[in-house]
Structures are given as C-alpha cells and as structure tokens.
Amino acid sequence: MVEVRLRAVRVDLQSNTPVLLLQEQEGLERTLPIFIGAPEATAIAFAIQGMDTPRPMTHDLIRDLLEALSTDVVRVTITELRGSTYYAEIVLHREGGEPIAVSSRPSDAVAVAVRTGAPLFVNDDLMDAQGMLLPIDDDTGSEDDGSTGGEEPVANPDELVGEFRTFLDNIRPEDFSS
Numbered sequence: 001m002v003e004v005r006l007r008a009v010r011v012d013l014q015s016n017t018p019v020l021l022l023q024e025q026e027g028l029e030r031t032l033p034i035f036i037g038a039p040e041a042t043a044i045a046f047a048i049q050g051m052d053t054p055r056p057m058t059h060d061l062i063r064d065l066l067e068a069l070s071t072d073v074v075r076v077t078i079t080e081l082r083g084s085t086y087y088a089e090i091v092l093h094r095e096g097g098e099p100i101a102v103s104s105r106p107s108d109a110v111a112v113a114v115r116t117g118a119p120l121f122v123n124d125d126l127m128d129a130q131g132m133l134l135p136i137d138d139d140t141g142s143e144d145d146g147s148t149g150g151e152e153p154v155a156n157p158d159e160l161v162g163e164f165r166t167f168l169d170n171i172r173p174e175d176f177s178s
Helices: 038-049 057-067 104-116 122-130 156-171
Strands: 002-012 017-024 031-035 073-080 086-095 100-104 121-122
Touching: 002 031, 002 038, 017 038, 017 057, 017 104, 017 121, 031 122, 038 057, 038 104, 057 073, 057 104, 073 104, 073 122, 086 104, 086 156, 100 104, 121 122
Parallel strands: 073 121
Antiparallel strands: 002 017, 002 121, 017 031, 073 086, 086 100
C-alpha cells in the first residue's frame, strides 16, 4: 500500500465535476485523481475547513457513531478500479476485537478519514496503473490546499487544472479497462 494525503478537492472546469487529488507521501509523489459527486466534495471541504453545521452531516454522524461505539478508523484504502468506478475500504477497530474492513465509495471513505484523522492509502497496483505525476509549485503562498496535514502548498490551481485537462483530453475509455 502507498500512503497518500488529500492534496486537494478541486472542480474540473471542463466538466464542472469535483475531483479528489490523492498524492503519495513519499517516492515519486504521484497523484491519483478520483472524480466524485458534489455533495461528497462539499462534505470533504466542510471538514477540511472545520466548518460547523447546525445539525450533523452524514459523515459527522458516522464519526459520532464510531466514537460512541468506541471504534477507531484504522485506515482508509482506495483498493481498486473496476470499469470506471473506484472502490475503497474503511478499516475499523474496536478495543479487544479484530479489525473489520467495510466497503465504501472513495469519497465517503475520505470524508470519514478527514473527520477522524485516519491515514489514507492506495493499493500499490492501482497507484502504478492510475497515478499521475503532476507538477507542484512550492511558491504558491498560503492557499488552503485541502490537505489533511497541511504539509506543503498546492500547485497553482490554474496550472493543476490545465495539467489535469491535458490528461482528460488524452485519455480513452480503454485506458480504464483491466
């Protein structure tokens, strides 16, 4: 498994679709882009920004339920790509019990991880097949990059979107076949 961090949640300007950018913490710093739904992107953005809502959102409720049951989120792993759909697992552990892996959409798993501080991973084969090298500009200032740890600034959003748009322009459906 490759440990990653949430590099950013952005909107692809061409398709107006939110995309998660998960970047490996060490090595080549490849990035795995995952298109997600707008509600999930909003939920992740709220958690990153520490926004409080009058009532708990779904992922806040999940965090609160796990806490009430004395259950920790051990890790979140993006496990595979089938067709054009990514799959993930949330690994849970309750004191005295065995770890349990629960299937999840990546967007929901990341939303829970952001709220619980759980580490994020991507399956090695998946990162090898789908990870991309995106240039990261270290001179971008203090822009909120959407990372869970705040380690480094994100690339200039226009440059990042441009690189991703180039990727989208050149990708074919058969690139997603297994």
